[in-house]
Structures are given as C-alpha cells and as structure tokens.
Amino acid sequence: QVQLVESGGGLVQAGGSLRLSCAASGRTFSYFAVGWFRQAPGKEREFVAAISRTGSSTWYVGSVKGRFTISRDNAKNAVFLQMNSLKPEDTAVYCCAATGQLGPPYDSAYRYDSWGQGTQVTVSS
Numbered sequence: 001q002v003q004l005v006e007s008g009g010g011l012v013q014a015g016g017s018l019r020l021s022c023a024a025s026g027r028t029f030s031y032f033a034v035g036w037f038r039q040a041p042g043k044e045r046e047f048v049a050a051i052s053r054t055g056s057s058t059w060y061v062g063s064v065k066g067r068f069t070i071s072r073d074n075a076k077n078a079v080f081l082q083m084n085s086l087k088p089e090d091t092a093v094y095c096c097a098a099t100g101q102l103g104p105p106y107d108s109a110y111r112y113d114s115w116g117q118g119t120q121v122t123v124s125s
Contacts, residue, residue, distance in 0.1 A: 001114045002027045002098050009094060009119030012086055018121060020081040022096030029077040030054070032114075033099050035106050036070065036081050038092035038121075048094070049081060050106035059106055064090075086123045093118040 008020040022034060035050035049070040050059045058070050069082040079096060097112035105111070 002029065002032055004096050004098060004114055004116035006094065006096055006116045006119040009121045011122045011124065014086060014088055014123055014125050016086050016123070017082070017084045018086065020083065020094055020096075020119060020121075022079040022081075022116060024077045024079075024098065030074040031100055033101070033106055034070075034072065034079040035097050035099070035112060036079075036094060037097060037109060038090075038094045040092040043092075045109060046092075047107040047109070050104075051079060057104075059104065061107070083121070086121075088123045088125045090121060091123050092121060094121050095119075
C-alpha cells in the first residue's frame, strides 16, 4: 500500500478552475495506477478519472471529458487533477486512490487498496 494525501480543494464559482494534488509516500509510486473518485452528499461514490503507472494512458467519466485532465509526476510522487469549466454538479469530496493491479479497468473502487482522506470541492452557481 501507499499513503495518499489530497490538497487543492476549495470554493470556486461556476466556470472556474481548481487543481487537485495527490501526494504519495511509502512505496515506489510508479508501481501504482491512480484514480480520482468523488462523492456528493446523498450520492454514491463516482469514478472521475484514472491514470496508468507511467502516465501513458488515462480514463475519464463522460461527464468530465474535455474539462478535467489527470496527470502525474512520478519523480515527485504526485498525481494531479486539473479541473476547468467547473459546474455546480461537480461539488463533492474528491479522493485519490492507488492500486498495484495491472491493466484496466480502473473505474471501479474495489480495485483500489489505498485511499486518501479527500478534499472538498464546492462550485457555486
């Protein structure tokens, strides 16, 4: 497993941008694929985006395609989620997660065994 800490959440107006960071420690970070999930009040946890070990492959839920970009810097043990054109429906707690399992799919929470505590993102209309 690896320890994960998210940062970068906050309050932003609709149409604005935020950049979330996921800092990792404890194991060689490049061994892990990383995903971002979110959970809004009263709703189930939802997959947002994932990135492969090397960063060569990425996956997104349809509702964020073209607005969000996931990236990673293995030298800095970090994964980022750039969120542009934010909408009120993007409001949620965002968590990063890591898995040592090889190959997709990476859109299911059960495949991940390390989770951060989450960071709140609030988008006002």
